[in-house]
Amino acid sequence: MSHMPFILAAYSIGTVVLLWCAVAPLIRKKSITRDIRRLIQIEERSSDTNS
């Protein structure tokens, strides 16, 4: 019985799971900073029109 497919499968699954674990917060950060920047722009525009 060749052990190679088991080794490859274990390391492939491990890489995918840990890579997702590392990348997920970065994707979230990107979306949050985009939302906050948009919020700041809206607030700045509304304060300009009020003044």
Place this chain on the structure above:
Amino acid sequence: MTSKTDTKTKPRKNALVMFIHKLGSPPWFYDFTGKLIPWFWALFIALTAWGLYLGLVKGPADYLQGESVRIIYLHVPAAWMSMLIYISMAVMGFIALVWRIRIVEILAMVSAPIGAAFTIVTLTAGSLWGRPTWGTYWVWDARLTSELVLLFLFLGVIGLYNSIDEPRKAARAACLLAIVGAVNLPIIHYSVKWWNTLHQGSSISLMGGSSIDSSILWPLLIMAFAAKFFYAANLLTRARVKLLEQDVRKAWVREVLREKK
């Protein structure tokens, strides 16, 4: 006005206490950890490359397990990390419940998905090692079952935290669950001693030395250190994102984003 005697009687805060106090401030925490994270990632990548080279390229196959022994360089560090992360989550949960420190609450909560990831890696890699070695992917053995319970505990903490709208109330409930779930940790550790299990006993002990060859031990220990840097980098990244998320309307967040424009 303070007299000489006043300054003498005032307790002087030492550097460590001051540092811990500073860490409690979100802007300071965000800034400080932002500098640490790249170093942790660099150490993780360097140690992983070194450990994998020693384990997968240079290291020999085991006389009994054959080539499948190479899976342990992933399985064992992941299993150690799953338990270590749970311990740290429960300890931080206790600190958060007693002293109500928001950053510790956040650190405890963001530990759960990382712990769940390591537990999934432990279970899948273990299962893939078990097939060629034991002849089966899974048995309802005490060690395997208690590790599966650990995964459910991590998922329970994540689920409970996300099910309550108010973040601080959610964190308190989830911290309580994390503390209660810590009872599973001695069960995982001693399961191979308390019950007759298919899973072998510990080959490495902090006190009693190791029964495995150094050609296998060293890559294993290097990979275990690498996993700790992965946890540190990922934990701090997630905590920073959570802080931004919770403090959207606070001035420091806007200042940070303006600086990065």
